[in-house]
Amino acid sequence: MSRLNDANEVLAKEIIARYPKPRSAIIPLLHVSQQQNGYITHEAIAHIAELVGATSAEVLGTCTFYEMFKMHPVGKYLINICSTMSCALMGAEQLIEHAEHKLGIKVGGTTPDGLFTLERAECQAACTEAPCLQANYRYRYRVTHEQLDRFLDDLAEGLLDGEIPPHGVLAQVRQSIPVDRAVGAVPPDDVEGAPRWMAT
Amino acid sequence: MSSYPWAPGFIDDAHRPRIVTSRFQYEDGYTLERYLATGGYAGLRSALSRTSAQVLDEVKAATVLGRGGAGFPAGTKWGLTPAGVWPRYLVVNGDESEPGTYKDRLLMERDPHQLIEGCLIACYAAGLSQCFLYIRGEMALAQERVATALNEAYAAGYIGRSILGSHFSVDIVLHWGAGAYVVGEETALIESLEGNRGMPRLKPPYFPAAVGLYGKPTIVNNVETLANLPWLLTHSAAEYTAIGTETSPGTRMVAVSGHVRRPGVYEIINGTTTFRDLLYGDEFCQGIRGGRQLKAFVPGGGSAPWFLPDQLDLPFEAKVVSAAGSMLGSGAVIVMDETTDIPAAALTLTRFYAHESCGKCVPCREGATWLERILERVVAGRGTARDLDQLLEVGATICPGAFPHASSAGQGIEAVPFPYRMTTICFVGPSAYVPVHSALTLFRDEFEARLIKRKLIPVSAGVADDHG
Numbered sequence: 001m002s003r004l005n006d007a008n009e010v011l012a013k014e015i016i017a018r019y020p021k022p023r024s025a026i027i028p029l030l031h032v033s034q035q036q037n038g039y040i041t042h043e044a045i046a047h048i049a050e051l052v053g054a055t056s057a058e059v060l061g062t063c064t065f066y067e068m069f070k071m072h073p074v075g076k077y078l079i080n081i082c083s084t085m086s087c088a089l090m091g092a093e094q095l096i097e098h099a100e101h102k103l104g105i106k107v108g109g110t111t112p113d114g115l116f117t118l119e120r121a122e123c124q125a126a127c128t129e130a131p132c133l134q135a136n137y138r139y140r141y142r143v144t145h146e147q148l149d150r151f152l153d154d155l156a157e158g159l160l161d162g163e164i165p166p167h168g169v170l171a172q173v174r175q176s177i178p179v180d181r182a183v184g185a186v187p188p189d190d191v192e193g194a195p196r197w198m199a200t
Numbered sequence: 201m202s203s204y205p206w207a208p209g210f211i212d213d214a215h216r217p218r219i220v221t222s223r224f225q226y227e228d229g230y231t232l233e234r235y236l237a238t239g240g241y242a243g244l245r246s247a248l249s250r251t252s253a254q255v256l257d258e259v260k261a262a263t264v265l266g267r268g269g270a271g272f273p274a275g276t277k278w279g280l281t282p283a284g285v286w287p288r289y290l291v292v293n294g295d296e297s298e299p300g301t302y303k304d305r306l307l308m309e310r311d312p313h314q315l316i317e318g319c320l321i322a323c324y325a326a327g328l329s330q331c332f333l334y335i336r337g338e339m340a341l342a343q344e345r346v347a348t349a350l351n352e353a354y355a356a357g358y359i360g361r362s363i364l365g366s367h368f369s370v371d372i373v374l375h376w377g378a379g380a381y382v383v384g385e386e387t388a389l390i391e392s393l394e395g396n397r398g399m400p401r402l403k404p405p406y407f408p409a410a411v412g413l414y415g416k417p418t419i420v421n422n423v424e425t426l427a428n429l430p431w432l433l434t435h436s437a438a439e440y441t442a443i444g445t446e447t448s449p450g451t452r453m454v455a456v457s458g459h460v461r462r463p464g465v466y467e468i469i470n471g472t473t474t475f476r477d478l479l480y481g482d483e484f485c486q487g488i489r490g491g492r493q494l495k496a497f498v499p500g501g502g503s504a505p506w507f508l509p510d511q512l513d514l515p516f517e518a519k520v521v522s523a524a525g526s527m528l529g530s531g532a533v534i535v536m537d538e539t540t541d542i543p544a545a546a547l548t549l550t551r552f553y554a555h556e557s558c559g560k561c562v563p564c565r566e567g568a569t570w571l572e573r574i575l576e577r578v579v580a581g582r583g584t585a586r587d588l589d590q591l592l593e594v595g596a597t598i599c600p601g602a603f604p605h606a607s608s609a610g611q612g613i614e615a616v617p618f619p620y621r622m623t624t625i626c627f628v629g630p631s632a633y634v635p636v637h638s639a640l641t642l643f644r645d646e647f648e649a650r651l652i653k654r655k656l657i658p659v660s661a662g663v664a665d666d667h668g
């Protein structure tokens with residue numbers, strides 16, 4: 001049931017074709033699948049394995065290595081509060097405690113209404129804007145407790161729907177390589193000699 | 201919406217030479233229109249008017265130091281590919297996740313065309329047939345901006361087949377990560393790009409330039425490194441090396457976070473700017489918040505041994521900094537003022553590396569977790585003197601022998617120069633030890649004050665008690 005749908009299968013094939021070896025598309029395809037279902041299912045893993053010519057175990061092995069892939073449903077909004085050094089120096093622990101209190105859950109938990117999952121995150125490359133957080137990988141900088149409250153309220157009321165899509169939707173713009181401009185994947189084998197522009 | 205700004209609170213617009221951040225002043229610096237209006241793709245045209253060998257020579261002459269951490273010159277790296285082996289690939293390292301580091305994401309969000317142009321110049325010069333732009337998974341906006349820029353650039357004929365009507369043809373493929381710090385290590389990045397768990401490869405071979413993606417010669421370069429190339433090609437190696445010093449030419453981006461008045465990302469002159477300039481200078485961070493005293497700082501990302509106020513006058517020059525016991529790493533300074541709880545601060549870094557260990561090497565997998573647990577105990581006030589020794593013993597299994605640290609005139613401590621020896625494949629294991637070692641060496645009293653003072657009860661006393 002949670003295999004890639006027809007439109008996503010077309011997209012998957014387009015992505016696979018960009019790589020010299022289909023297996024390279026495993027991570028991008030896991031993202032496509034997470035975008036479709038909000039998390040990764042075993043059916044999706046089997047489908048991706050079929051598409052790239054790997055075994056399900058291999059795709060599962062890759063999938064479980066990476067933090068962003070969830071093997072179970074999470075909230076519509078995944079709230080990641082950074083707690084590495086730069087943010088910790090600026091009050092990240094207190095911000096996390098405040099979020100736990102506000103949402104009535106502990107780090108790792110999901111609210112009963114399925115809206116929010118709270119996680120303690122590692123460095124988000126926004127160190128000068130501490131303390132920072134991400135909601136579905138969209139940033140908020142220099143977050144005060146009051147701003148956090150309002151932000152969570154706004155999310156719950158759907159005021160930020162345009163800006164912050166539900167969990168699983170990563171980028172809202174995709175690369176698309178026009179056929180008439182594409183060089184095509186360069187396979188590692190059977191390439192003869194230097195590329196043409198090097199000859200001169 | 202404006203109450204939740206996307207852009208950083210502060211944009212550095214002081215008057216200084218700008219090589220990579222010149223378009224940060226524009227709100228729309230990420231569009232093709234703005235890029236072209238501000239000299240965009242002129243570097244590519246200039247490259248295409250020369251032979252690839254000439255472009256390679258220009259880059260070599262400029263000594264563009266790698267900005268991803270190791271500081272290896274880009275032109276030299278491109279020259280390490282074995283003769284006659286084709287095809288060769290370019291993998292762009294946009295996995296930025298070293299604690300304190302914040303520059304590559306800005307370059308991707310605010311000036312993606314500059315990065316794309318840099319990739320094209322590198323491919324042209326080094327004969328790289330396909331480019332993969334690997335962007336950290338957690339950066340949704342960077343992915344959108346780069347995807348949009350790629351789509352625009354393809355449509356305008358800057359990427360793909362017969363670029364600008366020349367013989368030069370190359371595809372740039374946008375690739376997403378999915379959350380794993382260690383994937384930033386170049387051989388792990390390649391593993392990840394092949395669809396595998398992102399674990400670093402055993403060395404040798406030492407350089408992916410010899411054996412990389414699909415076993416073929418592969419150049420891995422950092423985002424900021426490549427972003428330097430358009431400027432270099434529209435100007436010249438001579439103009440590039442006129443900025444900075446002979447061994448550290450040009451500029452570099454540095455993120456200063458923590459307890460300064462004006463945290464921010466600054467493009468500084470390489471080699472001559474000192475840490476004091478950066479932390480206290482008017483055009484930079486303007487001193488410590490609340491006029492407090494500086495206690496310590498991390499000079500080059502979470503993996504770098506800590507510095508004290510003693511080291512403020514050192515310049516951003518790799519040789520000088522390594523002699524003083526640390527490294528410049530990824531251009532990230534984290535500042536701690538006098539109110540900082542040092543053992544707790546060290547724990548936030550050790551926890552990071554322990555969490556990010558890929559588990560391939562025993563000393564890192566076990567050692568980093570031990571360091572984290574012991575440190576946690578000490579920070580919580582449940583540690584003993586034995587725990588402090590044990591931290592050092594565990595550290596010695598990851599990094600045997602002398603370990604680098606800064607000097608402290610006040611405490612009569614002399615510097616031990618960088619680097620260290622290590623029993624692990626990559627730097628994650630040693631990095632878990634760095635904050636523990638620096639904090640314990642330079643601030644031992646703060647740890648001792650935290651220990652439980654256990655009174656040993658003599659056996660006879662216990663016996664007497666029983667009978668009492």
Ligand SMILES: Cc1cc2nc3c(=O)[nH]c(=O)nc-3n(C[C@H](O)[C@H](O)[C@H](O)COP(=O)(O)O)c2cc1C
Nearest residue numbers: 266267268293295296297384385386421422425627
């Ligand atoms: C654990 C680890 C993480 C790293 N993370 C990054 C990173 O996020 N971005 C990066 O450019 N380099 C990172 N590096 C350095 C890369 O291995 C590599 O040296 C660099 O990308 C080469 O590019 P450059 O020569 O242009 O600096 C990391 C290294 C290690 C050991």
Ligand code: SF4
Nearest residue numbers: 558560561564626628
């Ligand atoms: S040092 Fe740690 S992260 Fe690096 S390869 Fe070994 S186990 Fe993995």
